[in-house]
Amino acid sequence: MLQLPNGVRHSPEYLSRSRQEALVDIIRAIVVEAPLFVPVMPGTGKPMSVRMTNCGPLGWVTDKERGYRYQPTHPVTGRPWPDMPQELLDIWSDVSGYDKPPQACLVNFYSDDARMGLHQDKDEQDLAAPVVSISLGNACLFRVGGVQRTDKSLSLRLSSGDIVVLGSAGRMCFHGVDRIYPATSTLLKNGGRINLTLRRVTL
Structure with missing residues (x-):
């Protein structure tokens, strides 16, 4: 049994197939x-391997010139993000243990060769609120460490319907996705993985 860092919770198969x-x-x-867009790294302009979009009052974006941030509009269309659906608000209420609603849901689409390097979610003002992560589609190898990049990390497989919560002492843990396991789910007809992360941004 893996011993996850304090404040990091993994709920396997939390969501039924119908949900x-x-x-x-x-x-x-x-x-x-x-529409999904390709985010790029600040400074270098190097594209990430995931495509993303958002829903809710705020959305997380990044570009070469202005870097990581939240904003109320889509960076390509200039339109406000779609409303946060009630289904996601319900999941937040059920698992977050936090009394304020999420303001952003980052939608990351991983093709079978995509990955996400170790990082902290630290662009939010309200770091007391957890980050709630929902996995849909193909399984992935998720890695989580401590609050320093050099801390020891461990890996676990996340399957479709799993939920991970990074809260309290685990809120600032470094985490990432090392690989996607192709053809491990029939949920998405063209394969790949969708990861939804619910965040509270402002105090």
Whole structure:
């Protein structure tokens, strides 16, 4: 049994298949209104391997010139992000243990060769609020460490329907996705993985 860092909780198969399918339909509608875009690293302008979009009052974006930040509009269309669906608000209420609602849901789409390097979620003002992560589609190898990049890390496999909560002492833990396991889920007809992260941004 893996001993996760304090404040990091993994709930395997939290969402039933029917709830997963309903979320995928919701995300498809969000993507129609707020198309997936390729984020780039600050300074270098190097593209990330994931595509992303957001819903809620605020969305997380990054570009070469202005770096990591939250803003109320899509960086390509200039339109406000779609509303946060009730299904995601319900999940937050059920698992977050936090009395204020999330303001952003970052939607990351991972193709089978995508990954995400170790990072901290630290662009939010309200670091008392947890980050709630929802996995849909193909399984991934998730890595989580401590609050310093050099701290020892461990890896666990996340499957479709799993939820991970980074809160309290685990809120600032470094984490990332080392790989996607192709053809491990039939949820997404064209494969890949969707990761939804719910965040509270302002105090």
